[in-house]
Amino acid sequence: MALINYSSKEINCKIVYYGPGLGGKTTNIKYIYSKVNPENRGKLMSLDTELDRTLFFDFLPVDLGTVKGFSVHFHLYTVPGQVYYNASRKLILKGVDGLIFVADSQIERFEDNIDSMENLNDNLIEYNKKFEEIPLAIQYNKRDLPNIVSLNELEDALNPRGVFFCEGVACEGVGVFEPLKEVSKRVLRKLR
Amino acid sequence: MPDDREASFEREFQAIKESLEELCRETKAVSVLLIDKAGQLITSAGNVSSLDIPSFATLSAADFAATSNLADLIGEHDFSTLFHQGVQKSIYVSLIADKVILAVIFTRETTLGLVRIKVKKTAEKLSGLFEKIFEVLESEYSGAVDDDFISEAETELDSLFE
DSSP states (O other): OOEEETTTTEEEEEEEEEOSTTSSHHHHHHHHHHHSOGGGBOOOEEEEOTTSOEEEEEEEEEEEEEETTEEEEEEEEEOOOSGGGHHHHHHHTTTOOEEEEEEEOBGGGHHHHHHHHHHHHHHHHHTTOOGGGSOEEEEEEOTTSSSBOOHHHHHHHHOTTOOEEEEOBGGGTBTSHHHHHHHHHHHHHHTO | OOHHHHHHHHHHHHHHHHHHHHHHHHHTOSEEEEEETTSOEEEEEEOOTTSOHHHHHHHHHHHHHHHHHHHHHTTOSOOOEEEEOOSSEEEEEEEETTTEEEEEEEETTSOHHHHHHHHHHHHHHHHHHHHHHHHHHHHTSTTSSOHHHHHHHHHHHHHHTO
């Protein structure tokens, strides 16, 4: 859960980007890094393999500033998407407050999206977290590519909860901030 | 949060801070950091001005989580302490009350043995305090943020993520 530190008047929220490998999670976070005012963000940290795939996680701290005397921080993480990195993926979910699922719209990745969503559910169960209770938004990424699944099909397969979704082209920044804003707001509302 | 509960929370928190400062002084450490298992800094003592705290806190928590899983693979419950030795600086990390990570950054001015003994003493002191503080945190968690806060925070979010 988000940590409210009454003494130092800080609120820290952890938001995790989840989804299949090579779906664009790191691209999302890199775009955010490039666009957010440098005064409001820390260093972007990436723990990559030599092949530039996320090994452990990417991490970007973003400061919202001071609200009613509390300084509010969002810690953005991405998980490694590859199936065989589940151990580290599970670790990153510890203490998660909000989730952004980055789906890969390409036809050949359709099943991978479903597997990843199921894997997310399974991993949350292991932390005794209820999937439905965690603020979630979905970004259907790579909408600029020619060989993509229709939005309706993706929605049917991945969004039975009917959570916020948007179409994205993360490398161009399309649909990057919308899900982040949505989830951040819902995480803060949950503090009430 | 009701005033008396807030006062109690402040008292425990102050006691924790004092314990960390004492540990830092006695071990001549550069700094001492208290981090939750999700990678967020709770508080610190000593000199942290040159340290990238969010990155340090995140990596310490990830480090601990990864080694806990390694422990599991060989049939251990946890590795309660970790030690990373450098040429100039080293880090000694210890798990307290199964919930909080205590990291001590120290130079060659002190020894691992001394750090180990003093951390153990501090850990015992902190464990009791943490039980109280977590009770307060959990019971007062809801209601800490009101409607005004939410609407102001949402406006800030809109302008930050434009």
